[in-house]
Amino acid sequence: xxxxxxxxxxxxxxxxxxxxxxPYVPHVPPMALLGKVTATTFALERPRCVFxxxxxASDAVWLAVAFANAAHPPPVPSASGAFRNPQSxxxxxxxxxxxxxxxYMTLETAAAAYxxxxxxxxxxxxxxDTACREQGRQDPxxxxxxxxxxxxxxxxxxxxxxxxxxxxxxxxxxxxTALSPSTIDxxxxxxxxxxxxxxxxxxxxxxxxxxxxxxxxxxxxxxSLCHQGLGTDTFIRRSYRTHHIPPALPQPLPPGxxxxxxxxxxxxPQSPAPCQRIMEQFGLDGTIKGxxxxxxxxxxxxxxx
Amino acid sequence: xxxxxxxxxxxQGLLVFGNVVIGLCGIALTAECxxxxxxxxxxxxxxxxxxxxxxxxxxxxxxxxxxxxxALSILGIIGVVRASRTLLLVYIILMLITFAFEMASxxxxxTHQDSLTPNLFLKQMLERYQKSDPNKNSDxxxxxxxxxxxxxxxxxxxxxxxxxxxxxSAFRLTHSDADYPWPRMxxxxxxxxxPVNLDGCKLGVSGYYNSNxxxxxxxxxxxxxxxxxxxxxxxxxxxxFCVLLGTMFYxxxxxx
Numbered sequence: 001x002x003x004x005x006x007x008x009x010x011x012x013x014x015x016x017x018x019x020x021x022x023p024y025v026p027h028v029p030p031m032a033l034l035g036k037v038t039a040t041t042f043a044l045e046r047p048r049c050v051f052x053x054x055x056x057a058s059d060a061v062w063l064a065v066a067f068a069n070a071a072h073p074p075p076v077p078s079a080s081g082a083f084r085n086p087q088s089x090x091x092x093x094x095x096x097x098x099x100x101x102x103x104y105m106t107l108e109t110a111a112a113a114y115x116x117x118x119x120x121x122x123x124x125x126x127x128x129d130t131a132c133r134e135q136g137r138q139d140p141x142x143x144x145x146x147x148x149x150x151x152x153x154x155x156x157x158x159x160x161x162x163x164x165x166x167x168x169x170x171x172x173x174x175x176x177t178a179l180s181p182s183t184i185d186x187x188x189x190x191x192x193x194x195x196x197x198x199x200x201x202x203x204x205x206x207x208x209x210x211x212x213x214x215x216x217x218x219x220x221x222x223x224s225l226c227h228q229g230l231g232t233d234t235f236i237r238r239s240y241r242t243h244h245i246p247p248a249l250p251q252p253l254p255p256g257x258x259x260x261x262x263x264x265x266x267x268x269p270q271s272p273a274p275c276q277r278i279m280e281q282f283g284l285d286g287t288i289k290g291x292x293x294x295x296x297x298x299x300x301x302x303x304x305x
Numbered sequence: 306x307x308x309x310x311x312x313x314x315x316x317q318g319l320l321v322f323g324n325v326v327i328g329l330c331g332i333a334l335t336a337e338c339x340x341x342x343x344x345x346x347x348x349x350x351x352x353x354x355x356x357x358x359x360x361x362x363x364x365x366x367x368x369x370x371x372x373x374x375x376a377l378s379i380l381g382i383i384g385v386v387r388a389s390r391t392l393l394l395v396y397i398i399l400m401l402i403t404f405a406f407e408m409a410s411x412x413x414x415x416t417h418q419d420s421l422t423p424n425l426f427l428k429q430m431l432e433r434y435q436k437s438d439p440n441k442n443s444d445x446x447x448x449x450x451x452x453x454x455x456x457x458x459x460x461x462x463x464x465x466x467x468x469x470x471x472x473x474s475a476f477r478l479t480h481s482d483a484d485y486p487w488p489r490m491x492x493x494x495x496x497x498x499x500p501v502n503l504d505g506c507k508l509g510v511s512g513y514y515n516s517n518x519x520x521x522x523x524x525x526x527x528x529x530x531x532x533x534x535x536x537x538x539x540x541x542x543x544x545x546f547c548v549l550l551g552t553m554f555y556x557x558x559x560x561x
Contacts, residue, residue, distance in 0.1 A: 032511070033469065033508050033509045033510060033513070034465075034508075034509030034516065035486045035507055035508045035509035036508065036509065037480045038470055038482055038483070038486045039470065040481070040482045041482070041483050041486075043508060062398075080532045092545070112433050121504075123508060125504070125507075125508065127483050128483055128507070129483075130481050130484050143483075144483040146481065146482065172319050176470055176471075178470065178471060178472055178473045179473070180472065180473055181427075181428050181431040181432055181472045181473065181474060182372055183470070183472075183550050184424050184427055184428040184431075185420060185424060186425035186427075186428050187420075187422070188419055188420060188422050192415075192418070192419040192420060193417040194415055194418065194419070194535070195412070195416055195418075195419050196533060197535075198411055198415045198539050199412050199415070200411060201539070201543075202408045202411060202412065202539065202542060203408075205542065205543070205546045206404065206405065206408055208402070208405065208550075209401060209546060209547070209550070211400075211551055212549075212550060212553050213397060213553065216553050216556065216557050219557070220557075232548060276373060
């Protein structure tokens with residue numbers, strides 16, 4: 001006999017709590033998709049198997065989108081907090097009234113598309129339909145979102161008599177904001193290493209070459225000036241050994257100079273130095289210049305006479 | 306004496322060899338710079354649009370420097386073999402002038418290479434791609450070059466398709482973000498030129514769009530030209546420096 005009471009209690013609860021709160025949280029798909037959030041659209045993972053058990057064949061699942069107003073302090077209610085489920089098809093807030101009503105509903109789809117066995121793409125794109133915005137149709141319009149948001153969304157299962165089930169609100173979804181290209185600075189941050197290497201090495205090479213040429217030319221000019229001074233000017237610019245020969249009788253040659261019998265020379269050991277001096281005095285040591293030939297320039301004097 | 310003669314002969318031989326190398330390198334430099342000046346395909350319209358013609362100036366200088374190096378190397382060989390002070394002095398002075406010009410060309414080319422940053426191309430692309438201004442022909446050139454670049458190299462934008470999302474652009478003014486997160490050329494196209502999967506391309510599903518940036522495809526050929534002019538010229542100058550030092554040493558040792 002408890003069964004009729006149980007049925008009545010169940011019927012009572014069914015009438016009073018006709019809106020099931022499903023524990024599903026809509027979210028942006030976790031996989032790496034470059035376009036899952038753009039400036040005017042975003043993507044949601046398709047809820048699978050969420051509405052099974054609550055949906056009939058004729059029911060439709062809507063997506064409610066509302067401004068999150070996360071920045072506002074608590075006394076100002078957020079649009080998602082102020083969102084009231086429409087009780088019938090006619091009360092569904094359309095896309096056009098998003099700026100004023102701060103929320104709208106879109107993406108009306110048959111509940112069968114969200115069932116476990118449905119073969120459908122794993123991602124829903126919100127804001128992908130640009131045609132309905134211009135035409136201003138009254139149908140649910142999945143038009144591009146006008147501002148970066150942030151937005152919160154939830155799925156709402158609507159039957160013939162009103163909403164039957166709803167999911168939880170999502171986390172705030174912030175869309176991308178594009179910068180102006182005038183903020184791009186095309187200049188390189190610092191000079192590249194190649195430029196520094198080339199410029200520094202080339203500058204040093206050029207400086208060395210210029211110094212070497214100037215040095216060589218300067219030495220040549222210096223040498224030619226010294227050469228002229230020696231010929232015509234009595235001003236002595238470099239040390240010049242004078243050969244003073246006193247007017248004296250020629251001395252007998254010391255023993256050991258040019259002596260032929262070798263045995264006699266060995267008793268006089270002091271020979272080479274005086275011989276050498278006399279040979280130098282008379283220029284007899286062979287310093288005769290031949291045809292022009294190359295000499296390493298040990299000093300400036302040697303090469304420029 | 307014999308040793309000194311040997312040293313002289315060795316030095317003469319080295320200088321002749323050095324001048325031969327300079328002559329050959331001069332010819333090569335001329336040929337390369339003619340190629341750089343005349344090569345106008347590839348990403349060249351993008352360079353022209355940046356209005357930076359430094360690489361052209363550097364290449365023109367390189368042509369004449371190369372010819373001068375060839376002529377001076379012949380003069381140098383004759384001067385070394387005949388041990389003539391006058392010829393070698395003329396050679397050294399003219400070589401210094403050529404050295405200075407080539408230095409200018411190298412540094413100009415290196416500066417130009419430095420200035421071609423990704424941001425430069427990014428800004429140009431955002432401001433000019435698909436600008437649809439019928440008066441400015443250069444913008445059409447930029448659009449056509451970018452389309453060709455993206456189609457052939459399977460790339461998108463300078464750093465990637467996110468360039469079109471991170472910045473507003475002339476393209477964005479005429480193409481809505483919802484329909485064209487990035488240009489159609491960034492999608493993988495079939496043989497007829499239409500996207501294989503347009504929704505996949507808009508969402509950024511890998512396999513249906515080109516995720517690489519085009520900067521490598523641009524900078525590759527441009528860098529090849531610039532490096533050719535700058536670094537080859539630098540190598541020639543280093544070699545010329547050694548030969549010039551040897552020639553000056555040789556010249557200062559010649560006696561009248």
